[in-house]
Amino acid sequence: MTQRAAQPDGAAVFDRAAVRAHRDRAAAGFAGRGDFLVREVGERLVGRLDDVKRRFDRVLDLGCHSGQLGPMLRRQTAPDLLIEADLSPAMVACATSPARLVADEEWLPIRADSLDLVVSALSLHWVNDLPGALVQIRQALRPDGLLLAAMLGGETLFELREAFLQAEAGQEGGARPHVSPFPDVQTLGALLQRTGFALPVVDSDRITVTYESAEALMHDLRAMGEANAASGRARHFARRATFRAAADRYRETFGGADGRIPATFQVLYLTGWRPHESQQQPARRGSGTLGLTQVLSPRER
Amino acid sequence: MGEERATVDPKLLEILVCPLTKEPLRYDAERQELISDKAKLAFPIRDGIPIMLPDEARPLEEGEAR
Numbered sequence: 001m002t003q004r005a006a007q008p009d010g011a012a013v014f015d016r017a018a019v020r021a022h023r024d025r026a027a028a029g030f031a032g033r034g035d036f037l038v039r040e041v042g043e044r045l046v047g048r049l050d051d052v053k054r055r056f057d058r059v060l061d062l063g064c065h066s067g068q069l070g071p072m073l074r075r076q077t078a079p080d081l082l083i084e085a086d087l088s089p090a091m092v093a094c095a096t097s098p099a100r101l102v103a104d105e106e107w108l109p110i111r112a113d114s115l116d117l118v119v120s121a122l123s124l125h126w127v128n129d130l131p132g133a134l135v136q137i138r139q140a141l142r143p144d145g146l147l148l149a150a151m152l153g154g155e156t157l158f159e160l161r162e163a164f165l166q167a168e169a170g171q172e173g174g175a176r177p178h179v180s181p182f183p184d185v186q187t188l189g190a191l192l193q194r195t196g197f198a199l200p201v202v203d204s205d206r207i208t209v210t211y212e213s214a215e216a217l218m219h220d221l222r223a224m225g226e227a228n229a230a231s232g233r234a235r236h237f238a239r240r241a242t243f244r245a246a247a248d249r250y251r252e253t254f255g256g257a258d259g260r261i262p263a264t265f266q267v268l269y270l271t272g273w274r275p276h277e278s279q280q281q282p283a284r285r286g287s288g289t290l291g292l293t294q295v296l297s298p299r300e301r
Numbered sequence: 302m303g304e305e306r307a308t309v310d311p312k313l314l315e316i317l318v319c320p321l322t323k324e325p326l327r328y329d330a331e332r333q334e335l336i337s338d339k340a341k342l343a344f345p346i347r348d349g350i351p352i353m354l355p356d357e358a359r360p361l362e363e364g365e366a367r
Binding site for chain 1: 318319320347351353355357
């Protein structure tokens with residue numbers, strides 16, 4: 001498509017075709033085998049609606065995987081319309097809402113001012129043009145509509161990253177990225193503000209999962225559809241010797257007394273509202289009654 | 302499924318737009334397509350699920366756009 005010219009292939013951080021392929025491949029066995037993190041994060045995400053005193057009639061689950069959040073959202077807000085959307089047709093086929101679609105977060109096909117709530121659990125970290133995706137979400141929301149999203153952050157799989165770095169330093173002519181680049185709290189907070197969300201909040205949470213071995217972790221990542229899809233990744237599997245060296249480094253550096261290894265997932269939660277006059281506003285410029293000198297040096301009054 | 306064709310949820314149809322132009326779409330029930338005249342693309346509907354990916358859309362033939 002020529003429309004993608006704004007973002008030449010060479011500059012894209014993520015290989016979107018690979019993201020989709022990984023999800024397509026994981027879809028059939030996703031429920032039960034690969035969905036524990038999405039379910040956990042989904043519960044935490046949807047639980048945040050407990051504090052919000054309003055109804056959400058039209059809801060979009062963007063990056064719905066095979067429909068993990070659907071029942072949670074129905075229980076929480078009983079929406080009039082729940083749309084489940086994912087980049088992977090195989091995932092969407094497993095979801096159960098009557099309103100489903102295959103959509104790319106970078107090309108949101110939703111009319112402006114039409115949604116009350118957009119929820120997204122563990123999908124936005126695979127988007128190349130995150131500012132563009134956020135702007136499109138903001139536009140699709142009605143005034144006072146809410147975005148509630150969770151994405152993986154920069155500390156995710158730091159153990160795996162470090163183990164491979166150590167193992168590859170002396171092999172295969174240098175290290176290749178085996179773990180995707182992820183954003184951090186500060187960047188995302190600024191981004192929400194810049195893309196026009198009111199009352200933006202970003203916070204971080206860590207979920208540590210222990211595994212029997214590095215092989216078991218890699219196997220799980222594939223079942224989750226979260227295998228590396230960075231454009232700069234090595235296109236072939238690591239050499240057996242390299243992988244074994246990395247697995248050894250992993251256990252030596254991070255392994256517990258019980259012989260298991262921990263894997264950290266950093267989850268960043270994003271909250272932002274489509275601006276509306278009913279929301280708390282900063283005071284109008286020039287409306288202050290105290291001089292700045294009084295505030296900064298109270299003792300000299 | 303079988304003989305009975307899955308249909309798109311009407312409430313969903315109401316708020317779907319072309320992912321490229323954000324303009325309304327024309328629903329072709331016969332061909333099971335959502336047509337964006339401006340982008341000259343037809344987005345397929347498979348088993349009642351609109352596939353709104355620009356890469357998977359069918360380019361409109363000459364004179365097909367309204």
